[in-house]
Amino acid sequence: MDQATITAFLAIGSIIFIGFFGNTIFNKFKIPDVLLLVALGMIIGPELLGTSFDLVTYDVLASIDQFKDLFLSAALVIILFDGGLSLEIRSVAASMKFSVLLALGNFVLLALAVGASLHFIMDIDFLVALTLGSIVGGTTGAVVIPIARKMRIRERTKTMLIMESVMTDVLVIVATLSLISVIRLDEFSVWAIVRELSVKFIVGGAAGFGAGVVWLFVLERLKNQPLSYMITVAALFMVAALVELSAIGSSGAVAALAFGLAMGNRRFVKRRLTSLSLSTLSDEHIHYFHSEITFFVRTFFFVYLGLSFRFASFTAEHLVVGVFVVSLAVLARRATAILASRAGQLSGAEEMAVFALMPRGLAAAVLATLPAVQLAGVDVWNDDLGALFLNTTLIVILGTTLLATIFSFMAEKKIDMKQRKSLRNQLMNDIDEDIGDIEDIDELRPSYR
Numbered sequence: 001m002d003q004a005t006i007t008a009f010l011a012i013g014s015i016i017f018i019g020f021f022g023n024t025i026f027n028k029f030k031i032p033d034v035l036l037l038v039a040l041g042m043i044i045g046p047e048l049l050g051t052s053f054d055l056v057t058y059d060v061l062a063s064i065d066q067f068k069d070l071f072l073s074a075a076l077v078i079i080l081f082d083g084g085l086s087l088e089i090r091s092v093a094a095s096m097k098f099s100v101l102l103a104l105g106n107f108v109l110l111a112l113a114v115g116a117s118l119h120f121i122m123d124i125d126f127l128v129a130l131t132l133g134s135i136v137g138g139t140t141g142a143v144v145i146p147i148a149r150k151m152r153i154r155e156r157t158k159t160m161l162i163m164e165s166v167m168t169d170v171l172v173i174v175a176t177l178s179l180i181s182v183i184r185l186d187e188f189s190v191w192a193i194v195r196e197l198s199v200k201f202i203v204g205g206a207a208g209f210g211a212g213v214v215w216l217f218v219l220e221r222l223k224n225q226p227l228s229y230m231i232t233v234a235a236l237f238m239v240a241a242l243v244e245l246s247a248i249g250s251s252g253a254v255a256a257l258a259f260g261l262a263m264g265n266r267r268f269v270k271r272r273l274t275s276l277s278l279s280t281l282s283d284e285h286i287h288y289f290h291s292e293i294t295f296f297v298r299t300f301f302f303v304y305l306g307l308s309f310r311f312a313s314f315t316a317e318h319l320v321v322g323v324f325v326v327s328l329a330v331l332a333r334r335a336t337a338i339l340a341s342r343a344g345q346l347s348g349a350e351e352m353a354v355f356a357l358m359p360r361g362l363a364a365a366v367l368a369t370l371p372a373v374q375l376a377g378v379d380v381w382n383d384d385l386g387a388l389f390l391n392t393t394l395i396v397i398l399g400t401t402l403l404a405t406i407f408s409f410m411a412e413k414k415i416d417m418k419q420r421k422s423l424r425n426q427l428m429n430d431i432d433e434d435i436g437d438i439e440d441i442d443e444l445r446p447s448y449r
Contacts, residue, residue, distance in 0.1 A: 003054075011044065011055055019299030027150070034143055034302055034359070034401050037420060039305015040330055053295040061307060068304075073367050075142065075301045077240045077256040079362075082294040083145040083162050084260020086299065090266050091159040092261065098344045099163035102336055106164075107171055110332040114325055122321075125380035131371055134175040136325060136396045138168025140361030142301060143401060147408055148357060152415050157350045160340070162356050170200050170251050172363040180374045183381075198366050200251040204243050208255030211239045212262025213269055229289045232263075269332070305365060314391055321388065322395025329400055333358040349415045356407030359400045360393075368393035 001009070022033030043049055050056035056064075065070075068331055114133030119126040144165040148158045178193050215235050222228045239259055240252030262269060338357035340346065346354065372386030 002232070002344075005029045007054055007190045009361075015040065015276040015299060015303055016296070018293065019173065022395065023295065035405055037299060037302035038398060039079055041303040041401075042309055043306075043308065047309070047311050056307060059303070062193075064148075064304070064307070069366065071304070072301070073252070075239075075297045076253050076362055078290075078294055079142050079145060079258040079295050080166060080169075081167070081236055082290055082401045083141055083149075084257040084262075085264035086145075086149055087159055087162065087261055087264060088155065089261065089265045091155045092163065095156045095160035095163060095344075098340055099160045101343060102160065102340045103138070103167040103171065105163045105336040106139075106312060106332055107134075107175075107337060108328055109335060110139040111175070112388070113332060117324070117328065118321070124385070127179060127182075127387075128375075128380050128385065129135055131176060131179045131183070132325075132392065134179055135367045135389070136360050137175070138172040138360070138363060139165045140355060140359055140363060141165035142298060142362045143359040143404060144357045146298065146422065148353075151353055151408065151412065153350050153353050154389040156217060157344075157346060157353065161354065166254065166257050166355075169253055169363045171197070172194075173251075173367065174200060176367050176370070179304050180371060183375060183378060201250055201254055204250035204252070204254035205250060205258045206246070207243050207250065208239060208258030212259040215259070216263060216266050216269060223323065233290075233293070242358050290412055301362070305361070305394075309394055309398075310391070313387055315387075315445065318388060318391040319395065322392045322399065325392055325396050326399035326403070329358060329360075329396065330403065349411055349418060352407065352411040352414055356404055356411050358407075359404040360397045361401070361416065364393050364397055380436055 015037075019033065019037060022036040025036075026033045044055045045059045046061055048054055050061075051058070111130060111133035114136065115126055115130030118129035118132065122129075141162065143160055148161045151158065174193065174197055178196070215232065218235075219228060219232070222231065235257055236256060240256050242248070243250040243255045244252045282325045333355055337351055340354055341351035367385070368390045371381070371389055374382075375381040
C-alpha cells in the first residue's frame with residue numbers, strides 16, 4: 001500500500017470505531033451520537049488536522065465532493081428504508097393527519113419567518129430569502145429516525161415524527177427547486193407545485209409499497225438461498241431509481257420508505273392482500289443486516305457534514321444570521337409542537353419529544369450550494385449570498401442537531417421522572433391497601449375470641 005491508502009484505511013477504521021462507541025453511548029445514556037461524529041469530521045477536516053497530518057486535505061475533499069449527490073442520495077434511501085422496516089401500517093394510518101399537520105405547519109411557518117425577516121432586515125429579495133427558509137425548513141430522517149425509535153414514547157408518536165421527517169425531506173426539495181425556477185424564469189404556478197408534490201408522495205408511495213409486496217414473494221422463493229439480503233438492497237436501489245426517471249418523476253425517498261413499510265409488515269400483507277403463505281424466517285436477518293448497513297452509512301454521513309464546514313469563510317454576519325435562523329426554527333418548532341400536542345392529545349413528555357426532534361441535515365446539506373449554481377447571473381443574486389446560504393445552513397444543521405440532542409435528553413429525563421412518580425404512587429397505593437387489610441383483620445379478630 002502507498003501512504004495515502006494506509007492513511008485512508010486508518011481514517012476509515014477510526015471513524016467506524018468512534019461511530020460504534022458513539023452508538024453505545026447513545027444506547028446507554030440516550031445521548032445521540034450525531035454531535036460526536038460531526039465534531040470528528042471537523043477535526044479531521046482540512047482546516048484543523050486534515051492538512052497537518054495528511055488526513056483529509058482540500059484535494060481529497062474536492063474528490064469526495066464530486067460524489068456528494070450520489071452518497072447523500074444513497075444515504076437517504078438506506079436510512080428511510082430502515083425507517084420503513086420499523087413502522088407499523090396501523091400506526092402510520094393513525095398518525096398520518098398529525099404528521100401532515102406537523103410537517104406543513106413547521107415548514108411553512110419557518111420558511112415564511114426566515115423569508116420575511118431576511119427581506120426586511122438585510123434587504124435580500126423576498127423569493128431569494130424564502131429559498132433559504134425552504135432549504136432549512138424541514139427536519140431530517142437521518143437524525144430523527146434513530147432518535148425517535150429509541151425514545152420511550154408511544155408508537156403513534158414515533159411514527160408521526162418519522163413520517164414528518166420523510167414528508168419534509170421531499171417538501172424541502174420540491175419547494176426549493178420550485179422557488180429557484182420561479183426566480184430564474186419569473187413564472188409561478190401553485191397548481192404545478194401541488195401536482196408535483198402529489199406525484200412525489202402518491203406515485204412514489206404506491207410504487208414503493210407495491211414493489212415491496214412483490215418482493216416479499218420473491219424472498220419467499222429465495223428464503224433458502226444465500227445473499228438474499230444483498231439482492232434486497234439491489235431491488236431497493238432499483239425501485240428508488242426507477243421512480244425518479246423523468247417518465248414517472250416521483251420520489252425515490254418516498255418509494256424507499258414505502259418499500260421498507262411493505263417488507264416490515266408482511267403479516268399485514270398476508271392477512272389483507274393474499275392467502276398465499278409468507279414465512280417470517282428472513283425478517284430477523286434482514287433487520288439485522290440492514291441495521292449494520294444503516295450504522296455504516298449514518299456514521300460517514302455525519303462525519304461528512306463535519307468535513308463540509310469551512311471556518312475560514314465564516315464571517316460575523318454569517319454567524320449572526322445562522323443563530324437568528326436557529327432561533328426562528330426553535331420558535332416555529334415550539335408553536336407546531338403545541339399545536340400537534342393539542343390536536344393529537346399528547347402527554348407532556350411526548351410534546352417535549354416532538355419539540356426536541358427539530359434537526360436539519362441531509363436535504364439541507366444537498367441543497368445549500370444549489371442556489372449559487374442555479375441563480376448565477378440573475379439580477380437578485382450575488383456571490384456573497386452563496387457563502388451566506390452555505391454557512392447559514394451549516395450553522396442551522398449544527399445548531400438544531402445540538403438542540404435536538406439536549407432536548408431529547410431532557411425529554412427522556414422527564415419520562416424517567418414520570419415513571420418514578422407513577423411507580424412511587426403505585427407503591428403508596430399498595431401500602432395503603434395492605435394497611436387497610438391489616439386494620440380489617442384487627443377489627444375482625446375479637447369476633448373469633
